[in-house]
Amino acid sequence: MRHSLIFPAVVAVAAASIPAAAATPPQVTGAWSRPAAQGATGVGYMVLKNPGRAADALVSVETPAARTAMIHRSSITNGVASMQMVSRVPLAGGGSVTFAPGGYHLMFVGLARPLGPGDSLPATLVFASGARVKAAFVVGLGPPVATPHQH
Numbered sequence: 001m002r003h004s005l006i007f008p009a010v011v012a013v014a015a016a017s018i019p020a021a022a023a024t025p026p027q028v029t030g031a032w033s034r035p036a037a038q039g040a041t042g043v044g045y046m047v048l049k050n051p052g053r054a055a056d057a058l059v060s061v062e063t064p065a066a067r068t069a070m071i072h073r074s075s076i077t078n079g080v081a082s083m084q085m086v087s088r089v090p091l092a093g094g095g096s097v098t099f100a101p102g103g104y105h106l107m108f109v110g111l112a113r114p115l116g117p118g119d120s121l122p123a124t125l126v127f128a129s130g131a132r133v134k135a136a137f138v139v140g141l142g143p144p145v146a147t148p149h150q151h
């Protein structure tokens with residue numbers, strides 16, 4: 001029966017291999033969107049926070065409410081506004097990233113239904129760590145909750 005001593009050691013190794021990121025997934029606050037027509041492209045803004053110590057990154061967005069969801073970043077070069085697709089938004093350990101007009105934003109291409117004030121668009125944010133975080137983008141003219149004052 002000596003070999004039975006091996007079994008607990010194998011269990012310990014398996015438990016240790018669970019990604020640490022699963023314990024502290026990124027958080028989404030103040031998710032909002034703008035009114036848009038069915039079939040049009042909706043937008044998504046939010047604040048992402050990483051309460052964990054390990055760096056993470058937003059790598060994709062899924063939603064049943066549109067044909068495709070993309071991550072974009074707006075910028076102004078020589079006075080001309082443009083936007084680029086982004087495949088990865090880095091999120092440092094303990095850090096945060098704000099998605100807002102003029103910067104990072106989500107685009108929901110081909111809305112399945114119109115977005116009116118008070119509606120909310122469900123989406124799942126997928127991170128490099130494997131974390132999947134659900135968010136509801138409340139349709140309005142600005143963030144649904146005032147951003148806390150920070151020093």
Ligand SMILES: [Cu+2]
Pocket residue numbers: 072073083105106107
């Ligand atoms: Cu865009």
